Amino acid sequence: MATASSDAAPAGPPGPGETGADGHVDAGHDPAVPGHRDGHPHPDDTGHDVAGHDVAGHDHPGGPVPLTPPPSPTALTDAGELLRALAAPVRIAIVLQLRDGDRCVHDLVDALDVAQPLISQHLRVLKAAGVVHGQRRGREVAYRLVDDHLAHIVVDAVAHVQEEAKR
Numbered sequence: 606m607a608t609a610s611s612d613a614a615p616a617g618p619p620g621p622g623e624t625g626a627d628g629h630v631d632a633g634h635d636p637a638v639p640g641h642r643d644g645h646p647h648p649d650d651t652g653h654d655v656a657g658h659d660v661a662g663h664d665h666p667g668g669p670v671p672l673t674p675p676p677s678p679t680a681l682t683d684a685g686e687l688l689r690a691l692a693a694p695v696r697i698a699i700v701l702q703l704r705d706g707d708r709c710v711h712d713l714v715d716a717l718d719v720a721q722p723l724i725s726q727h728l729r730v731l732k733a734a735g736v737v738h739g740q741r742r743g744r745e746v747a748y749r750l751v752d753d754h755l756a757h758i759v760v761d762a763v764a765h766v767q768e769e770a771k772r
Contacts, residue, residue, distance in 0.1 A: 686734060687734055687735070687736070687755075688758075689734075690730055690731060690733070690734030690736055691734075691736065691755070691758065691759060693727065693730075695717065695719055695723065695724070695727045696727045696730065696731055696736075697759050697762075697763070698717050698719075699713055699717070699724070699727055699728065699731065699737075699748075700731070700736065700737075700750065700755060700756060700759045701756075701759060701760070701763070702716050702717065703737060703748060703749060703750045703756070704750060704753070704756035704759075704760070706749070707740075707747040707748065707749045708747065708748055708749075709742075709745045709746065709747050709748070710724055710725060710728070710745070710746065710748075711745070713728075713748075728748060732748075735751055736750065736751060736755050737749065737750060737751060738750075738751050
């Protein structure tokens with residue numbers, strides 16, 4: 606049985622903590638992942654990212670740009686829940702209708718040409734998420750948006766999609 610010579614090159618790429626043929630110590634980069642020791646420039650190789658931007662000094666016109674601290678994990682979770690509540694075409698259409706004023710279920714049924722049980726189901730989701738509020742008016746319930754910010758989110762999303770469709 607033959608033994609490996611101590612002069613032989615190691616088989617495969619260097620493991621974590623080992624020095625590769627290029628003289629760099631592998632810090633656990635996975636060569637199977639694009640951008641990891643695959644010949645592309647890396648910040649630790651050149652001081653620039655793959656787009657050629659200086660990452661060492663973070664040169665920006667007018668000086669460094671301060672990083673905005675992230676919202677709390679709870680705020681991010683709550684925002685995700687809110688966006689999930691808005692993530693249905695009928696609910697988006699309901700919000701767009703309600704930005705013009707209070708609407709009863711039958712108004713939404715007529716305006717959107719959607720069956721009453723489906724409108725009621727979507728209103729329950731929006732109400733549970735704090736997007737709409739219902740107020741009884743005799744035999745009917747009039748729904749309104751809790752906050753105009755929510756209408757802006759929906760209007761901006763629809764405008765964005767319409768702009769993209771024109772390109």
